[in-house]
Amino acid sequence: MYHSKRFLLVIFYTFFLCCQNEQISYYNGVKKIIDNKCASCHHLNGAGPFELVEYSQIKKRTSMILEVINSNYMPPWPADNEYRDFIGDKSLTYDEKKIINNWIKNGAKKGDEIEYEEYTKEIPINEIPDLVVKMDSFFLTKGNNEDQFMMMKFPFELTEKKYIKRIEFVPGNIKIVHHVNAHLINYEKNKNIFNGKSHVDTEILSDIDAFEALDLLNDDGTYPILTPSVSNYLPGSSAVKYPEGIGVFHASKKNVILVNDFHYAPTPYPEQDSSYFKIFFSDSPPKRRVKETQLGTFGISEIVPKLVIPPNEIKSFTTKARITKDISLLTINPHMHLLGKTFLAYAVTLQGDTIPLIKIDDWNFRWQYFYTFKKMLKIPAGSEIVVEASYDNTTNNKDNPFNPPQLITERINKNGKGSMKTSDEMLQFIINYLDYVEGDENIELGG
Ligand code: HEC
Known part of the structure; x- marks a missing residue:
């Protein structure tokens, strides 16, 4: 009796699975997944190299699609989402992958056309800004098929002091703008914020030389204070909206948005870009101030052992910092350069409990x-934040900028600042947080 029941069950499932597969068509099952997980980049003028919006565009690339989804190359999401889930994750679930795999193996049928809403580009935040800050003229890439890393300044003046609730980066040439990390500087009234160059190449200049060339230093030669990470951009990501009153910051009469890391993808010939920032003011002052700190390079914690990566070695490092009061984490950013291999961060409480933060098993410099x-x-x-990172300085690492591999270090200069050249290394873990308030753990982020 028992056996026959199980037998029936097996027959039932075989039938169920087989016929479910047959029913999967582009219109019945696949389109929804691709619209949700791929089209935000793979649409006209999107960051992806081609559109994946219509059946014909997908059908002709099925073998490539199988390859990129099964290797987890696409959608680009280096963090392990079983370790920690984040906002904006476009990775495919196990079931979604199975559906696409089965669909392609069974001939990638179109199926009966179902009335569908036309795919429309997700416009990140569809509001009219209070102020737009543009480049003084367009930027032209070298066009030598290599990545370019720039430091750029976007100065703006106001007639009075204000509060800013959000600064949104808008890429000009979406095919080549790869990533942007921007800070805000409020200057005293006598500083001429339009002096100096508008951009410099950080592959060539050290941090201090770049600050000097852009005329960013205070009049007494000291570094200006930065409101960190006011705007970050990567293809397919949209500006995070924190809950009301959180993430609001001050603007004085003279301000500079400093992009310390403006990364352009390689181009075979020179291309123009005119990216800009949208600024949204807030009527009310910050209720709670977002703080930023970083572990590792330039940060509050030492890297152990020192970040020296001998040629032809895979080497691991750790860096740890103790948290002295209750905090609420909002956003985190692991950062390494081209030799990065793995990155793991977690917190260990005084009771010995582990709070997973992020796990990246296959570091990808581009994302x-x-x-x-x-x-x-x-x-x-009392918790300790622990970062464990490894670097691959062998020729197996296809991103290794040197062949044969060279000795690679952080290269901190005598000003205590380092080079940001991508051929040098960094180990950084940036955390954005608030002082903890009862109930924070129930507050949803994003939206
Ligand atoms: C966050 C933006 C983004 C998302 C989401 C995304 N892609 Fe891509 N895709 C890119 C970019 C950018 C490239 C160009 C290659 C690169 O930069 O690594 C690319 C390249 C590709 C390629 C070409 C790979 C090659 O070897 O040339 C395929 C195929 C592809 N994507 C399929 C997909 C599929 C299928 C999905 C959804 C399951 C997806 N992509 C989701 C941005 C994205």
């Missing part, structure tokens, strides 16, 4: 997201 938690994440006072 350095600022990862925002779905809800604020409380880290109790």
Whole structure:
């Protein structure tokens, strides 16, 4: 009796699975997945190299699609989402992958056309800005098939002091703008913010030389204070909206948006870009101030052992910092350069509990997201944040900028600042957080 029941069950499932597969068509099952998980980049003028919006565009690329989804190359999302879930994750679920695989193996049928809403580009935040800050003229890439890393300044003046609730980066040439990390500087009234160059190549200049060339230093030669990470951009990501009153910051009469890391993808010939920022003011002052700190390079914690990566070695490092009061984590950003291989971060509480933060098993230099938690994440006072990272300085690492491999270090200069050249290395873990308030762990982020 028992056996026959099981037998029936097996027959039932075989039938179920077989016929379910047959029913999968582009219109019945696949389109929805591709619209949700691929089309935000693979649409006309999107960051992807071609459109994946219509059946014919997908049908002719099925073998390539199988390859990129099964190797997890696409959608680009380096973080392990079983370890920690973040906002904006476009990775395919196990079931979604199975559906696409079965569909392609069974001939990638179109199926009966179903009335569908036309795919429309997700416009990240569809509001009219209070102010637009543009480049003084367009930027022209070298066109030598190599990545370009620039430091750029976007100065703007106001007639009075204001509060800013959001600064949104808008890429000009979406095919070549790869990533942007921007800070805000408020200057005293006598500083001429339009002096100096508007951009410099950080592959060539050290940090201090770049600050000097852009005329960013204070009149007494000291570094200006930055409101960190006011705007971050990567293809397919949209500006995070924090809940009301959080993430609001000050603007004085003279301000500079400093992009310390403007990454252009390689282009075979020179291409123009005119990216800009949209600024949204806030009527009310910040209720709670977002703080930023970083572990590792330039940060509050030492890297152990020192970040020296001998040629032909795979080497691991750690860096740890103790949190002295309760905090609520909002957004985190792991950062390494081309030799990066793996990155793991977690917190260990005084009771010995582990709070997973992020795990990246296959580091990809091109996709350095600022990862925002779905809800604020409380880290109790006394916890230690631990980062474990490894680097691959062998020829097996296809991103290794040197062949044969060279000795690679952080190369901190005598001003205590380092080179940001991508051929040098960094180990950084940036955290954005608030001082903890009762109930924070129930507050959802994003929207
Ligand atoms: C966040 C933006 C983004 C998303 C989401 C995304 N792609 Fe891509 N895709 C890109 C970019 C950019 C490239 C160009 C290659 C690169 O930069 O690595 C690319 C390249 C590709 C390629 C060509 C790979 C090659 O070897 O030339 C395929 C195929 C592809 N994507 C399929 C997909 C599919 C299928 C999905 C959804 C399951 C998807 N992509 C989701 C941005 C994206």
